[in-house]
Amino acid sequence: MLKASVIQMNSQGDKAANLQSIATLVDDVVARERPDWILLPEHCEWLGGSSGAPGVAEPAMGGETWTLLSGLARRHQVWLHGGSFYEKAAEPGKAYNSSVVFDRDGREAARYRKIHLFDVTTTDGARYFESQTIVPGDDIVLYDCEGVTVGCAICYDLRFPELFQALVARGAQLIALPAAFTLLTGKDHWEPLIRARAIETQTWFAAAAQWGSYATPAGARQSFGQSMIVDPWGAVVARVSDGIGHASAYTDIDLLDRVRNQIPVGRNKALGRRIAA
Numbered sequence: 001m002l003k004a005s006v007i008q009m010n011s012q013g014d015k016a017a018n019l020q021s022i023a024t025l026v027d028d029v030v031a032r033e034r035p036d037w038i039l040l041p042e043h044c045e046w047l048g049g050s051s052g053a054p055g056v057a058e059p060a061m062g063g064e065t066w067t068l069l070s071g072l073a074r075r076h077q078v079w080l081h082g083g084s085f086y087e088k089a090a091e092p093g094k095a096y097n098s099s100v101v102f103d104r105d106g107r108e109a110a111r112y113r114k115i116h117l118f119d120v121t122t123t124d125g126a127r128y129f130e131s132q133t134i135v136p137g138d139d140i141v142l143y144d145c146e147g148v149t150v151g152c153a154i155c156y157d158l159r160f161p162e163l164f165q166a167l168v169a170r171g172a173q174l175i176a177l178p179a180a181f182t183l184l185t186g187k188d189h190w191e192p193l194i195r196a197r198a199i200e201t202q203t204w205f206a207a208a209a210q211w212g213s214y215a216t217p218a219g220a221r222q223s224f225g226q227s228m229i230v231d232p233w234g235a236v237v238a239r240v241s242d243g244i245g246h247a248s249a250y251t252d253i254d255l256l257d258r259v260r261n262q263i264p265v266g267r268n269k270a271l272g273r274r275i276a277a
């Protein structure tokens with residue numbers, strides 16, 4: 001059983017201030033909750049529209065954010081799933097949207113690069129064009145956290161259930177989703193999608209979000225927030241209110257078997273075999 005914490009931020013275009021805020025929030029959640037595993041939101045280090053990605057992207061290892069997160073994990077002897085931050089890609093002017101995970105010694109334990117890129121115009125006319133500056137990852141990533149298999153996804157990935165089916169087929173017991181969902185989509189889709197993915201995969205689900213307003217060259221934007229931890233039955237067991245903060249829960253791994261025996265969707269799968277036939 002891991003004690004998991006999700007951190008909710010309101011990152012802005014000031015990287016030094018965001019890094020300070022990460023350190024303050026990690027210190028605070030460790031002091032109050034003593035978690036084993038902490039999840040930060042997408043773009044924890046810098047949030048200002050993905051057109052700014054090339055200007056802030058860091059080398060794969062040893063950059064400012066990588067070094068801060070590694071040091072926090074080691075200092076507090078805690079697992080730190082580093083939300084996402086912009087990682088320099090080989091192609092000039094391009095970056096990956098990467099989650100880097102650090103173990104209790106501050107060693108890099110896993111790295112996931114966001115696969116599905118958000119090229120969407122929201123109903124208020126705001127245009128998101130993530131693929132203009134971000135290179136998609138192509139690896140499905142899981143890691144072992146002290147006996148718990150954690151599967152990785154980021155933000156818009158949430159809308160693609162086939163990724164979550166692939167994670168559970170590879171043994172995921174807890175799925176981590178750092179996000180910066182928009183207010184306009186999040187108000188209607190965030191919680192139903194998270195709960196649906198948790199119910200379908202019968203896994204624990206931790207989702208850490210950005211909340212509130214931030215500036216971009218195209219004007220101010222709003223993130224939805226509502227970071228949460230959902231159990232394998234689909235119940236929301238911890239949730240962050242509006243604002244900056246954190247929420248924690250024990251992820252009881254025995255509950256996975258109870259839920260999977262109660263409704264054996266894994267064993268009752270039929271369509272895959274029909275499609276293959």
Ligand SMILES: O=C(O)CNC(=O)[C@H](CS)NC(=O)CCC(=O)C(=O)O
Nearest residue numbers: 049050118130155156180181182185
């Ligand atoms: O562009 C920025 O400011 C920073 N980037 C993000 O916030 C990312 C990529 S553009 N947002 C999402 O993936 C939102 C998905 C979402 O909201 C949905 O699926 O409804």
